[in-house]
Amino acid sequence: MSIRILFFSVSGNTRAFVKKLQAHGASQHLLTPANPLIELKEINDQSHFEAEMSPFVAFVPTYLDGGNGVDNGTNEIMTNTLGEYIEYQDNRRKCIGVVGSGNKNFNWQYCLTAKQYAEKFDCPFLADYELRGTQADVETIYGILQDLVKK
Numbered sequence: 001m002s003i004r005i006l007f008f009s010v011s012g013n014t015r016a017f018v019k020k021l022q023a024h025g026a027s028q029h030l031l032t033p034a035n036p037l038i039e040l041k042e043i044n045d046q047s048h049f050e051a052e053m054s055p056f057v058a059f060v061p062t063y064l065d066g067g068n069g070v071d072n073g074t075n076e077i078m079t080n081t082l083g084e085y086i087e088y089q090d091n092r093r094k095c096i097g098v099v100g101s102g103n104k105n106f107n108w109q110y111c112l113t114a115k116q117y118a119e120k121f122d123c124p125f126l127a128d129y130e131l132r133g134t135q136a137d138v139e140t141i142y143g144i145l146q147d148l149v150k151k
């Protein structure tokens with residue numbers, strides 16, 4: 001069994017994190033074959049949109065422009081193609097959860113895009129991590145994904 005991840009990365013942090021997650025999955029799978037492998041699919045602005053045939057978890061960083069959270073809203077920038085991809089045909093039905101990343105310096109906006117995707121696509125917000133994440137984040141999030149596919 002494997003877990004599919006669709007991710008978007010602008011400056012490379014999310015890509016680095018999901019690759020660490022994939023390496024961790026491979027080592028866990030070697031120890032116990034029932035532990036799932038991780039399959040990665042990067043979505044970027046050149047991606048050819050296609051109908052997804054099997055469930056996936058979306059990993060998205062947050063890039064917002066403007067908005068003060070009080071009397072005006074925030075505007076998603078950079079990552080919009082991933083949201084459009086999930087909206088494409090029936091892909092939203094295959095999205096079984098969202099993992100967010102960001103920078104805690106952004107306070108209440110921390111990981112907001114992932115939270116907004118979870119609400120919009122009606123799936124759980126599974127976890128968050130900062131920037132490239134730590135080894136502890138890798139292990140925690142692998143465990144969360146494992147539980148998700150066991151259900």
Ligand SMILES: Cc1cc2nc3c(=O)[nH]c(=O)nc-3n(C[C@H](O)[C@H](O)[C@H](O)COP(=O)(O)O)c2cc1C
Pocket residue numbers: 008009010011012013014015061062063064101102103104106109110111112130131132
């Ligand atoms: C212009 C800009 C805006 C950002 N806005 C937010 C934000 O609103 N909330 C947040 O948590 N992180 C914010 N970040 C931090 C990024 O989400 C963080 O650096 C993330 O790890 C980038 O992932 P990537 O390298 O895969 O693109 C912002 C970064 C930049 C450069």
